[in-house]
């Protein structure tokens with residue numbers, strides 16, 4: 001299978017890395033922020049957020065820790081013959097070089113992949129173009145859009161987006177289990 005995988009909040013714990021930086025930048029109470037779990041949409045509406053993004057996103061993208069088990073599961077999937085296509089919406093407006101920062105991170109952290117696509121503002125279209133058989137992402141919007149094209153999706157659960165009724169997981173072990181069951 002060609003498996004499409006998102007980076008932020010799917011391979012990495014990006015949100016948890018970004019929130020403390022937002023607290024520092026905006027002089028906000030970190031405990032309150034962690035408690036309120038603002039969505040990305042709410043964070044984007046903070047004043048001058050584009051300045052925060054431009055000055056902090058590359059740092060966040062470089063230091064966000066991996067989710068547990070992701071290297072083992074992706075290595076196993078690759079050994080089983082699957083292709084791993086990393087598809088991220090990281091873009092040139094918010095990053096100086098979205099491809100380079102993502103590529104360097106994936107290599108440095110031993111994430112196996114066959115292809116990296118950045119600037120993917122319309123992931124459903126990219127999935128069709130890349131002949132994707134399975135899409136893994138934390139975004140409800142992306143999963144819905146891709147599912148509409150008839151491509152199976154697995155949604156990574158995130159602390160700030162808990163309402164969707166999509167095919168959800170909370171760990172990479174669960175992703176692997178679901179993929180095994182797709183063959184039955």
Ligand SMILES: [Mg+2]
Pocket residue numbers: 006007008009010137138139
């Ligand atoms: Mg994401």
